[in-house]
Every structure is written in structure tokens, then in C-alpha cells.
Amino acid sequence: MDADALNFRLNCFPKLVYGVYPTPLQRLARLEKRVHGPTLWLKRDDGLGPAMGGNKGRKLEFLMADALNQGYRKVITFGGLQSNHARMTAAACAPLGLQPHLFFFAPRPPVLTGNLLFDQLLGAKLHFIPFGGQSSGDLTLEQTTRLVRWLARLLVGPGGYFMPVGGHTPLGCLGYVAAALELHQQAQTMGLPLDKTTIVTAAGTGGTLTGLLVGLSLLNSPLRLLGLDIGKLWRAFPDSLARLAGQICQLLGEYMVWRGRDIPLIQHRYAGPGYSQLDDPTRQAISLLAQQEGILLDPVYTGKAFAGMLDLIQQRYFTPAEHLIFLHTGGLPGLWAFPELVQ
Numbered sequence: 001m002d003a004d005a006l007n008f009r010l011n012c013f014p015k016l017v018y019g020v021y022p023t024p025l026q027r028l029a030r031l032e033k034r035v036h037g038p039t040l041w042l043k044r045d046d047g048l049g050p051a052m053g054g055n056k057g058r059k060l061e062f063l064m065a066d067a068l069n070q071g072y073r074k075v076i077t078f079g080g081l082q083s084n085h086a087r088m089t090a091a092a093c094a095p096l097g098l099q100p101h102l103f104f105f106a107p108r109p110p111v112l113t114g115n116l117l118f119d120q121l122l123g124a125k126l127h128f129i130p131f132g133g134q135s136s137g138d139l140t141l142e143q144t145t146r147l148v149r150w151l152a153r154l155l156v157g158p159g160g161y162f163m164p165v166g167g168h169t170p171l172g173c174l175g176y177v178a179a180a181l182e183l184h185q186q187a188q189t190m191g192l193p194l195d196k197t198t199i200v201t202a203a204g205t206g207g208t209l210t211g212l213l214v215g216l217s218l219l220n221s222p223l224r225l226l227g228l229d230i231g232k233l234w235r236a237f238p239d240s241l242a243r244l245a246g247q248i249c250q251l252l253g254e255y256m257v258w259r260g261r262d263i264p265l266i267q268h269r270y271a272g273p274g275y276s277q278l279d280d281p282t283r284q285a286i287s288l289l290a291q292q293e294g295i296l297l298d299p300v301y302t303g304k305a306f307a308g309m310l311d312l313i314q315q316r317y318f319t320p321a322e323h324l325i326f327l328h329t330g331g332l333p334g335l336w337a338f339p340e341l342v343q
């Protein structure tokens with residue numbers, strides 16, 4: 001499928017706009033000299049709105065339009081205590097007059113910091129359920145979503161638009177199909193060698209990775225893709241992402257069969273002790289980018305994935321002739337919840 005055809009299909013879905021596109025693709029020249037490896041680029045999706053931005057802006061463009069068109073008055077979602085998706089959903093609800101309900105499977109912290117502070121400022125109803133918190137890979141993503149949907153219906157009542165963790169639906173992931181098209185065209189315009197270029201991204205629920213994968217595949221783009229799991233969160237994760245990829249294709253009117261092994265994901269290796277648990281490589285990666293380029297990463301997603309990318313460069317997984325585009329997916333409010341970053 002060519003770019004115009006994909007663009008046409010994406011335009012069939014109503015959406016709101018939370019960003020100025022294309023987001024910048026910025027060279028990291030100073031860091032490059034330091035790491036002696038491939039040419040490094042940063043794709044600045046951290047600048048997308050609303051409310052201090054991040055990758056969820058692209059997913060919410062489709063999801064909020066859907067909630068609005070179906071006449072919902074409440075939006076329900078869930079995530080970890082420092083969920084950027086929850087914060088951005090709350091922000092997206094405000095100007096539409098919708099009531100956000102955010103579920104967290106943890107006790108209410110004594111002080112609300114980072115994203116939780118913003119959730120409260122944005123007028124969200126916060127539901128703290130003090131059990132089942134640390135998702136440790138016992139359930140699949142789909143099982144988790146079904147359980148929370150049932151619980152939320154029980155607690156909030158009917159009439160809420162339910163969004164799975166991370167906006168992880170085929171419709172939401174169209175945001176990253178569109179991003180694949182954007183990146184393909186942007187890299188081409190900027191003269192990057194597409195067949196020697198890899199996009200690297202953090203994978204939490206994997207929707208960003210899967211949307212990009214579907215977009216690049218439909219375009220037959222030579223751009224490569226690599227997701228780094230930051231949480232060890234789900235059982236049979238690649239299989240869930242393969243199912244999602246098939247559903248996204250279907251939504252776009254294409255039939256493609258995906259298997260778990262088609263998903264370009266490094267699982268577990270760079271997740272450290274677990275989701276939202278800070279480790280030394282992450283701390284060092286955040287400091288390195290901050291001090292070389294004046295750019296901040298977050299401790300839960302981008303810091304971990306960036307640390308993984310730096311390790312892969314060191315292991316010669318990529319050659320110096322290659323180009324890497326690290327997708328900065330945002331998450332900066334999470335920094336305030338990790339004072340231990342600076343010791």
C-alpha cells in the first residue's frame with residue numbers, strides 16, 4: 001500500500017488533534033561522539049499534548065473522538081500509579097466535559113506526586129484498589145483488561161467509555177500506524193538510509209510498537225523496528241501483540257496473519273527488577289542524555305529503553321553505519337515521583 005492509500009484509510013476514522021505533526025526528528029550529535037556507534041536520532045513525541053504530553057496523545061486522538069461520538073459522559077481507564085496514559089486521559093476529558101475515572105491497583109500513597117498529582121489537579125476521580133497491584137506476568141494483557149473492565153463496571157456503573165491500560169485497543173493504535181507513515185516520510189525527506197535505520201521504542205502494553213509495526217508493514221517500508229520491554233508485565237506478551245496487529249489490520253480493511261515471533265521485541269532483558277523499579281543502568285542513561293544533550297527521559301519507560309539501546313550499541317548489536325531513531329514517548333511527570341534518581 002502506498003502512503004496516500006494508508007493516509008486515506010486512516011482519515012476514515014474521526015479524530016481529535018493533540019499535536020503538531022510531524023513531531024521533530026532531532027540528531028543527538030554530542031551523544032553520538034560519546035558512544036562511538038550508530039548515528040543517533042530522537043523522535044520527539046514527548047512534545048505531544050495534552051498536559052505534558054507523550055505517546056498517549058496519538059492514541060487518545062482516536063479514542064477520545066470515539067468516546068465523544070458514542071455519547072459517553074464518563075471515561076474509565078487504569079494503569080500503574082505513575083501512569084502517563086491515565087494523566088493524559090484525564091487532561092483530554094477536561095475540555096470535553098467528560099468525567100475521567102482512573103483505577104490504580106495499589107494503596108493510595110500518603111502523598112500524591114508526579115502523574116498522580118496532575119490526575120488530581122485535572123479533576124479525575126481516583127480509585128485506589130489495594131490489591132492485585134504488581135502485575136508480574138501471571139496474566140495476559142487481555143485477561144487483565146477483562147478483569148478490570150468488569151470491576152470498573154461494578155464500581156462506576158454503566159455508561160462509561162472503557163479504555164484498557166495504555167489505550168491499548170486497535171483503534172487507539174491507529175495513532176502509531178499514522179506515526180509509522182509520518183516517520184517513513186520524515187526519514188525519507190531528511191535523507192536517512194531507510195534500510196539501515198531502526199526505530200527503537202519502549203514497550204509497556206506494546207500498542208505503540210504494534211501500531212508502528214503494522215504501519216511499516218502496510219507501507220512495505222524498509223525501516224526496521226525494535227521494542228524493548230520495560231516491565232515483564234504480561235504472560236505470552238508477543239502472542240497478545242500478534243493478535244492486536246491482526247485486529248489493527250482488520251480495522252484498516254487488510255487481512256494479515258501475525259504470530260508472536262513476528263513481533264520485534266526484546267523481552268525482560270532491559271526491564272531491570274520490574275515495572276517502575278529504578279535500576280542503575282536507567283539512572284545512568286537518564287543522566288547521560290540530560291548532561292550531553294539537555295534532554296530529559298522518564299524513569300519508567302524511556303529511561304529504561306534508552307539504557308537498553310545504549311547497551312545494545314555497546315554489544316555491537318548495531319554497526320556504526322546504521323542509524324537509530326529512539327522514539328521519545330514522554331512520561332516526564334514521572335520524574336517527580338523518583339527523587340532517588342539523584343543520589
Ligand SMILES: Cc1ncc(COP(=O)(O)O)c(C=O)c1O
Nearest residue numbers: 084204205206207208301329331
Ligand atoms: C512514557 C511512556 N513511554 C512508553 C510507553 C509504552 O507505550 P505502550 O503502552 O504503547 O507500549 C508508555 C505507556 O505505557 C508511556 O507512558
